[in-house]
Amino acid sequence: MSVATALPPVRGKLRENAPLAPLVWFKSGGPAQWLFEPADADDLADFLRNLDPSVPVMGLGLGSNMIVRDGGVPGVVVRLGKAFAKVERIDDLTLRCGGGASGILVSSTARDAGIAGLEFLRSIPGTVGGFVRMNGGAYGRETCEILVECDVVLRNGERVRLPVADLHYSYRHSELPEGAIVVSAVFRGHAGEPAAIQAEMDRIAASREASQPLRSKTGGSTFKNPLPLKAWQVIDAAGCRGLTIGDAQVSEKHCNFLLNLGNASSRDIEALGEEVRRRVRADSGVELEWEIQRIGVEEQ
Numbered sequence: 128m129s130v131a132t133a134l135p136p137v138r139g140k141l142r143e144n145a146p147l148a149p150l151v152w153f154k155s156g157g158p159a160q161w162l163f164e165p166a167d168a169d170d171l172a173d174f175l176r177n178l179d180p181s182v183p184v185m186g187l188g189l190g191s192n193m194i195v196r197d198g199g200v201p202g203v204v205v206r207l208g209k210a211f212a213k214v215e216r217i218d219d220l221t222l223r224c225g226g227g228a229s230g231i232l233v234s235s236t237a238r239d240a241g242i243a244g245l246e247f248l249r250s251i252p253g254t255v256g257g258f259v260r261m262n263g264g265a266y267g268r269e270t271c272e273i274l275v276e277c278d279v280v281l282r283n284g285e286r287v288r289l290p291v292a293d294l295h296y297s298y299r300h301s302e303l304p305e306g307a308i309v310v311s312a313v314f315r316g317h318a319g320e321p322a323a324i325q326a327e328m329d330r331i332a333a334s335r336e337a338s339q340p341l342r343s344k345t346g347g348s349t350f351k352n353p354l355p356l357k358a359w360q361v362i363d364a365a366g367c368r369g370l371t372i373g374d375a376q377v378s379e380k381h382c383n384f385l386l387n388l389g390n391a392s393s394r395d396i397e398a399l400g401e402e403v404r405r406r407v408r409a410d411s412g413v414e415l416e417w418e419i420q421r422i423g424v425e426e427q
Contacts, residue, residue, distance in 0.1 A: 135177035139166040139208075147195045147204065150187065152252070154344045156195025156393045157423060159204040167210050168280060168310045175308075176284025178203070184282055185422060186308045188254035189229065192261070192347045196423035197393045205308050207256060216240050220316055221275065226256035226309040230263075233314065234328060243319025245273055246327040250335050252347055256309035261418075262296045266331055271296035275313040282306030299351050299418055340378045344387035349400055350415040358415060359383040365410035367403045375399040397421060 134141065145162035148154050165171035175184065183202030187193075207227030214224045214236040222242065224233050230248035233255065237245040247268040248258065257263060258270045259277050274291045281287060281304055294301040303309070335341060350358040362368070362382045370377040374391035377399065378384040385396055404415045 133179040133182065134161065134203075135174050137163065137165065137174050138170045140164040145204075147187075147190070147200065150206070151190030151193050151195055151346075152344060153194060153346050153387050153391075153393065153396060155197070155387055155391060155396060157197050157199030157426065159200045161203045162206060163203050164206050164208045165210070168278075168286065171205065171308060171310065172280045172284045172286050174284070175280060175282060178284075180283070184306045184308075186226075186256055186260075188227070188257040189252060191252040192257070192419045194346060194393050194397055194419055194421045196397070196421065197426035198424035200423040207254070207308070207310070211256075211310060212254075217313065220318065222314050224255045224312050224314060226254065226259075226311055228255045229253070230255075230258065237314075237316055238321050238324040238328065241319055241321055241324070242316040243324050243327075244268075244316030245314060246324060246331060249328045250331045255312050259294070259309045259312050260301055260303050261299055262301055264299070266334075269296070269298075273314045273316060275315050277309050277312040279303065279307045279309050286310075298354070338381055340380045340384055340386060343378070343384075345378070345384050346396075346419045348383050348418050349385050350383060350404075351418045353413045353415060356413065357383075361407050361411050361413045361415070362403055365403070365406040367406055370399065370403065372399040372402065377403060392426075393423075394425065 142162045145159045147159050148156050187204050187206045211225040211227035214228050214233055217223050220242055230251045234245050234249040247266045250265045251263045263270050276288055276290045278288050352358050359382050367377050368382045369379045373395035374388045375395040376386045376388050378386050407413050407415050
């Protein structure tokens with residue numbers, strides 16, 4: 128049975144051979160075999176429950192920390208739309224956030240509610256689902272510090288609620304089950320004054336603007352920091368600042384960012400990242416680990 132005949136009916140949007148390049152920050156890469164935007168969590172659960180277990184499934188947020196390879200992504204890519212982008216206050220210090228809600232929306236809602244401690248989400252170009260899966264962090268804070276629990280739909284369609292302890296967080300890593308989609312998360316902060324929270328968000332925004340190539344086609348931080356060092360330091364020391372392959376370039380402003388200067392292929396971008404890893408290994412012996420997800424297949 129082909130994937131086409133195996134797909135269950137849906138209430139949301141289901142498209143075949145859907146372009147992903149417009150949906151990811153690098154603006155490169157091939158299509159999704161199928162792109163599914165569920166109407167709600169029940170629609171997603173029903174679809175996964177009835178989908179052939181052999182069909183791969185992955186979630187897509189804002190497409191920031193991601194290289195989609197030029198051959199595209201087999202199986203089903205799930206993109207959570209507006210139905211999953213709501214943020215609501217549960218109590219004085221707690222928010223329930225949809226898996227498709229952006230860091231900017233979450234941090235702004237927290238500010239308006241006088242909830243401090245979530246300001247760092249303002250600086251991460253992604254959605255709640257990605258933060259939970261990758262233990263997203265910035266400016267000394269990580270998702271695991273504010274997460275109480277999350278609701279996920281497993282690959283078999285089962286809906287479960289996972290407390291933060293069950294995710295066994297480490298640096299930029301969780302043990303969220305393969306194929307699971309985060310549909311919501313509960314974040315808890317501490318009491319703060321909205322004006323002070325806004326001031327901290329402004330400080331973070333100004334720091335990002337000064338140090339990162341925010342107006343470029345990029346994927347955000349490319350490699351995990353090889354603690355206690357910073358990735359950009361070992362990349363710079365290895366002479367990689369400004370290095371290019373085709374239209375892919377190591378940013379001169381922040382050399383842990385790769386850029387698509389125009390028409391770079393995903394092959395060029397990934398090859399540049401591997402060349403950076405090779406040069407850093409030769410220069411300092413540091414083995415850089417990819418932070419950016421690389422998904423899909425090479426173009427044949």
